[in-house]
Amino acid sequence: MLRFFLYRVALLIPTFIGVSIVAFAFIRLLPGDPIMLLAGERGMSAERYQELQAVYGFDRPYLVQYFDYAWGILQGDFGQSIVTKRPVLEEFFTLFPATIELSLCAIILAVGIGIPAGVLAAVKRGSWLDQTIMGAALTGYSMPIFWWGLLLIIFFSGTLGWTPVSGRISLLYYFEPVTGFMLIDSLLSGQAGAFKSAVSHLILPTVVLATIPLAVIARQTRSAMLEVLGEDYVRTARSKGLAPRRVIGLHALRNALIPVVTTIGLQVGVLLAGAILTETIFSWPGIGKWMVDSVFKRDYAVVQGGLLLIASLIMIVNLLVDVLYGLINPRIRK
Amino acid sequence: MALLEIENLSVTFATSGGEFRAVDEVSLVCDRGEILSIVGESGSGKSVSMLALMGLLPWTATVTADTMRFDGRDILSMSDRQRREIIGRDIAMIFQEPMSSLNPCFTVGFQIGETLRVHLGMGRAERRERSIELLKLVGIPAPEKRLSQFPHQLSGGMSQRVMIAMALACNPKLLIADEPTTALDVTIQAQILDLLIGLQKKNDMGLILITHDMGVVAETAERVQVQYAGQKVEEQRVRELFDDPHHPYTQALLSALPERATRHGRLPSIPGVVPGQGDRPAGCLFSPRCRFATDLCRQTVERQGPEFGYALCNYPLKEGVPTGHPGVPELESAR
Numbered sequence: 001m002l003r004f005f006l007y008r009v010a011l012l013i014p015t016f017i018g019v020s021i022v023a024f025a026f027i028r029l030l031p032g033d034p035i036m037l038l039a040g041e042r043g044m045s046a047e048r049y050q051e052l053q054a055v056y057g058f059d060r061p062y063l064v065q066y067f068d069y070a071w072g073i074l075q076g077d078f079g080q081s082i083v084t085k086r087p088v089l090e091e092f093f094t095l096f097p098a099t100i101e102l103s104l105c106a107i108i109l110a111v112g113i114g115i116p117a118g119v120l121a122a123v124k125r126g127s128w129l130d131q132t133i134m135g136a137a138l139t140g141y142s143m144p145i146f147w148w149g150l151l152l153i154i155f156f157s158g159t160l161g162w163t164p165v166s167g168r169i170s171l172l173y174y175f176e177p178v179t180g181f182m183l184i185d186s187l188l189s190g191q192a193g194a195f196k197s198a199v200s201h202l203i204l205p206t207v208v209l210a211t212i213p214l215a216v217i218a219r220q221t222r223s224a225m226l227e228v229l230g231e232d233y234v235r236t237a238r239s240k241g242l243a244p245r246r247v248i249g250l251h252a253l254r255n256a257l258i259p260v261v262t263t264i265g266l267q268v269g270v271l272l273a274g275a276i277l278t279e280t281i282f283s284w285p286g287i288g289k290w291m292v293d294s295v296f297k298r299d300y301a302v303v304q305g306g307l308l309l310i311a312s313l314i315m316i317v318n319l320l321v322d323v324l325y326g327l328i329n330p331r332i333r334k
Numbered sequence: 335m336a337l338l339e340i341e342n343l344s345v346t347f348a349t350s351g352g353e354f355r356a357v358d359e360v361s362l363v364c365d366r367g368e369i370l371s372i373v374g375e376s377g378s379g380k381s382v383s384m385l386a387l388m389g390l391l392p393w394t395a396t397v398t399a400d401t402m403r404f405d406g407r408d409i410l411s412m413s414d415r416q417r418r419e420i421i422g423r424d425i426a427m428i429f430q431e432p433m434s435s436l437n438p439c440f441t442v443g444f445q446i447g448e449t450l451r452v453h454l455g456m457g458r459a460e461r462r463e464r465s466i467e468l469l470k471l472v473g474i475p476a477p478e479k480r481l482s483q484f485p486h487q488l489s490g491g492m493s494q495r496v497m498i499a500m501a502l503a504c505n506p507k508l509l510i511a512d513e514p515t516t517a518l519d520v521t522i523q524a525q526i527l528d529l530l531i532g533l534q535k536k537n538d539m540g541l542i543l544i545t546h547d548m549g550v551v552a553e554t555a556e557r558v559q560v561q562y563a564g565q566k567v568e569e570q571r572v573r574e575l576f577d578d579p580h581h582p583y584t585q586a587l588l589s590a591l592p593e594r595a596t597r598h599g600r601l602p603s604i605p606g607v608v609p610g611q612g613d614r615p616a617g618c619l620f621s622p623r624c625r626f627a628t629d630l631c632r633q634t635v636e637r638q639g640p641e642f643g644y645a646l647c648n649y650p651l652k653e654g655v656p657t658g659h660p661g662v663p664e665l666e667s668a669r
Binding site for chain 1: 388390417418419420421422423426427429431434436437438439448449452453484486497500
């Protein structure tokens with residue numbers, strides 16, 4: 001198990017280098033110039049432009065720029081934003097908790113509903129319940145996130161007025177962030193109604209972000225479960241006189257979860273991509289919105305640093321999933 | 335009163351092509367301390383009838399019977415919950431594929447202990463002790479070590495031993511073994527059969543051995559029931575069955591045994607296949623494959639009395655000669 005783990009960790013290094021090259025090249029391949037965007041409509045003189053290029057080091061060959069950048073990363077320095085002049089890492093960690101809070105809630109919702117729904121559909125295979133669940137899953141999977149988000153805003157925030165349209169908490173409340181997680185901070189602040197406000201702001205973005213992973217998890221659980229329910233060991237479990245709940249919930253589900261866990265791991269990447277859209281729709285101050293804004297401003301340091309950090313996050317999550325996979329599947333444990 | 339009494343058990347499956355009758359009015363009796371063997375080709379409804387007794391058939395199956403009594407209790411009128419109390423405790427079953435019959439995600443110890451906890455409410459230490467005892471009973475060396483192993487670490491024969499240990503956990507009164515040796519190496523087959531028979535004697539269990547291997551029957555069983563296409567075609571004590579089979583199907587099965595092939599050349603085989611859903615003949619189901627079949631057989635078939643082993647045949651065999659058959663001399667010369 002330890003060797004397996006160390007091997008997986010070692011594999012992260014080349015992946016990390018690859019991502020850093022892609023992130024570096026990606027933003028420079030886009031048309032547009034950060035310095036010109038900085039100047040805005042006023043424009044600037046050729047001398048001033050040259051001067052600024054030298055300040056940011058953009059006048060050097062790409063190879064030199066890359067190695068300078070890579071050397072910085074090795075020392076934990078991701079550079080600083082051209083726009084805000086603040087270190088990339090600092091901005092990232094300010095905004096990161098908002099994204100984590102949203103993503104965590106979404107994945108909990110997706111797993112918490114997707115797995116039971118998939119199990120139910122498999123057990124009641126062919127029934128109206130199965131068809132309803134799978135129909136809903138297909139609809140959810142095919143739904144464009146931005147459109148679905150807007151629909152929910154129009155209905156729940158507009159027509160019904162039940163939930164706020166955007167942001168993380170009502171402007172009525174203010175407190176210093178302690179953990180960065182609004183649900184926890186609002187509780188810690190002790191202000192009446194703050195927690196309720198934070199929850200109500202979180203509901204719609206969570207639902208929107210969870211929709212696609214939920215649909216994928218439900219479908220995957222159903223098909224894995226259907227396969228497992230026909231296995232000999234399920235018959236053995238029933239022949240022991242175990243209650244159906246135990247046969248399905250323990251003997252069958254435990255085996256069906258093996259492919260589902262892989263799917264959940266892959267969904268984390270989808271989730272972070274979805275977070276970019278969701279955060280933009282709901283003005284959620286997380287790294288998704290931050291990345292989108294930076295791309296528009298061609299903020300080289302933020303885009304390449306942010307991409308690298310997000311990619312690292314996905315890599316770490318996938319590593320954890322692999323470890324989890326080893327834990328639930330005794331056959332690959334050594 | 336016998337331990338298990340089943341009268342006219344039928345199982346039909348609802349399929350997309352209409353109803354399919356997998357078991358057709360089969361009756362069966364098995365007593366404590368007795369070994370009953372059910373023989374027949376694939377598709378003869380051997381396993382299905384036993385799965386029906388265990389309540390393990392899918393919901394597409396409809397089970398009907400005149401009587402289904404176990405240990406004096408009527409199984410037909412039981413609720414699912416009541417039946418689950420008996421299953422795994424008083425009636426246990428082992429299966430054909432031991433490797434895939436154990437759950438790959440749980441340890442051997444967990445899987446044996448589970449039965450003990452559910453049916454006998456044993457605590458952790460007690461379960462461990464009993465599991466070790468059971469593994470010793472089925473001849474597994476170093477049982478303490480095996481408890482923490484997973485099924486993929488066991489061989490086929492070892493897995494079947496674990497399955498047997500699991501089945502015996504609550505000292506069942508009846509053990510159903512569904513082709514327990516088919517998937518195993520020949521050398522292991524004999525060991526597993528010896529083990530089953532030894533345990534059956536020791537625990538005074540009833541043992542129903544489902545097989546398609548007449549060799550296994552000869553070595554183990556006391557009473558034999560031959561099934562064909564879901565019907566019981568003959569029932570006799572094993573000695574008598576081998577000496578004087580009354581149904582042409584039994585005779586054909588026996589003459590296909592290599593040990594009994596007296597003439598040189600090819601082994602005799604039974605032409606054709608067991609009828610399935612679409613091609614069930616009228617009258618005797620074996621008539622298309624039977625060398626004694628007459629027009630009468632293609633219309634109707636009669637069950638004989640105990641003197642002919644309850645054979646489901648119009649012309650039951652006596653010393654190899656069909657009784658009352660219109661064309662016996664021709665057949666004799668044809669041979």
